[in-house]
Amino acid sequence: MSDAPSAPAFAPSVDAVMEALSSQEYVIDRGLATAVFLAVRLEKPLLIEGEPGCGKTEIAKALASATGAELIRLQCYEGLDASASLYEWDYPRQLLSIRLHERDRTTSEVETEIYSERFLLRRPLLRAIEGSGAVRPVLLIDELDRADEEFEGLLLEVLSEFQVTVPEIGTIRAKRIPIVILTSNRTRELGDAIKRRCLYAYIGYPTVEKEVEILRRRVPELPARFAGEIAEFVQRLRGQEDLAKRPGVAETLDWANALLALGEDTLRAPTVAETLGLLLKDARDLETYRKARLGVVLATP
């Protein structure tokens, strides 16, 4: 499948993965580290599902930084197709080339010329497969649940064979199998075929201890006691039954940075009310908690 030796320099053990990601300020538990380790060692794509804002995308970034690899990101959306994800011919340049050479070359020469790799626009999947760097690139296929089912079908060949067939050129095989991370927010169920080809991990909301650690690492200026206060408040907020959208870790980090920027060193009701929009992203939630429930959440030990 791959021409390169499969034994990777990175990730000799689960501990090494934890250490490497930890050095990128990514707080990771052993279960998730095992998933990353196996994805690297077994050369299988890793599908990460979980709550929004809890570090699914971040893990790919941290992995790329830790390995010194190129991060190739494919953001999925409805309507994403082969021309935006795999490759496309550079039609304007092809036309220009036809015009330039129509007098001095034969038709077949022109045809060979315009369907060469020079006129191929490489999109993220092809770039990941061609990966020219010294280490395996990290391919992040982000929010796959936003793409259509047809796109999942397109991914099947790429993720199982790590090759792309361009009819005019031939089959391009991966020189180094990329480390593939797929993320999904579970807005729809992904197909069984794509799941079968992937290892699986789920990232839920962190415990209060883990969230404090994330805050301490990502916002180092935050005093320890204040970080604990913020984490506990966010945990209590997440525990509210009637929230339409619960704040993720990303919201906690934004909020902590905002509180620091405002010069706060402890949680005070007026400031919390003013900045609550950084945590609650639903208008009804915001209205409810600003008006009536904030005091209860703040006061609860």
Next chain:
Amino acid sequence: MTDPLPSSPSGQRIVGRLQGFLRRLREEGVRAGSAAGVDLGRAMQVLPALDRNAFRNACRVTLAKSPADLARVDRVFDEYWSSLGSVPVPPASEEGKRPRSHERRGAPGPLPPARRPRAEAADRQTVEGRYSPQAPSLGHPVAPVPPERLRHYRSGARRFRRATATLPGRRWERAPRGSVDLRRTARHGLRTAGEWVELAQRDRARRRSDLLVLWDVSGSMREHTNELFALVHVLQRTIRRTRVFAFGHEIEEITPLFRGQSYERALPDLGGRLFAAGGGTQIAHCLSEFRRHWGAIVRPTTTVLFVSDGWDLGESPDLAWELEGLRRGVRRIVWLNPYAADPGFRPETAAMKAALPYLDLLTSPARFPRPYRNSGRRGEGRGAA
């Protein structure tokens, strides 16, 4: 690739245990195929062999494919790998075999070796039945509806799909009118030595329907199960982005019961698993639970289809509150009431009254997706779909 599973006697024993483990997982509903088993074998080769936690994590990573699977893997892992004693190696023919229908339905059948002693002990105990409002009422088979009714539902589902897919999406498609598609025009130009003979047109493709079915399976809906099962199944097959949730006093997703199954196959296979929940309906509570656990799947393009008779034990103001919240995040709310086909039907139950201001359409299975008989053209809610 090296052989993922060792061929020594001890290796064979491990293979046997793993096969038994995979079989137990499949009985619990985890779709762990042979490829997942091979992945687990490969994972065991690169992880510390005697580290139980590493093995558990490897099982979670390679065998589970959803959060529900993770819970099942954990449960079966504790149960299966805690049992001591030798376990016979299952015959090779068992590998890859689909569980028998009674196993899939959870009916009594031959249990796997690791679980048998506990199950036999349980069998010897006298089981005393008591009433519990939380308990499901007895299951009942779902009968097929006549073919002409199925055709009627299919036609209604197609109309519904057209009516609910109205927003232009981000995707472009060929169109007789619209804007000039330069890319396609240029591509076609290559066939004529670069001359643009014809300007290709394109327009925004219509976004697909995105449907959430919330199906009341309480006791009062039991007599309509055949019709509703057929309709929900047809909807799930017609609109690919459909997720189905069953509710009574609790709510749970049942989309996997429909996925990839034809109506004829789904009937005997899945009908036995649809239990009408006893203890009454609490729509507001279930809706609140839905928004809490599955709120992220609701999008501004989503159409929510309630399938309920509106007999509710919960508080109407709570239902109105929940529906108001839901209303803000979705495109349409449609209520399918099986009694709405009756000539004398009026939406006068407390739940229906509370829901009406938030509905775009109130309809019945027989008229789906047209408004119910006694309404105006646009229903008594906000307007027809």
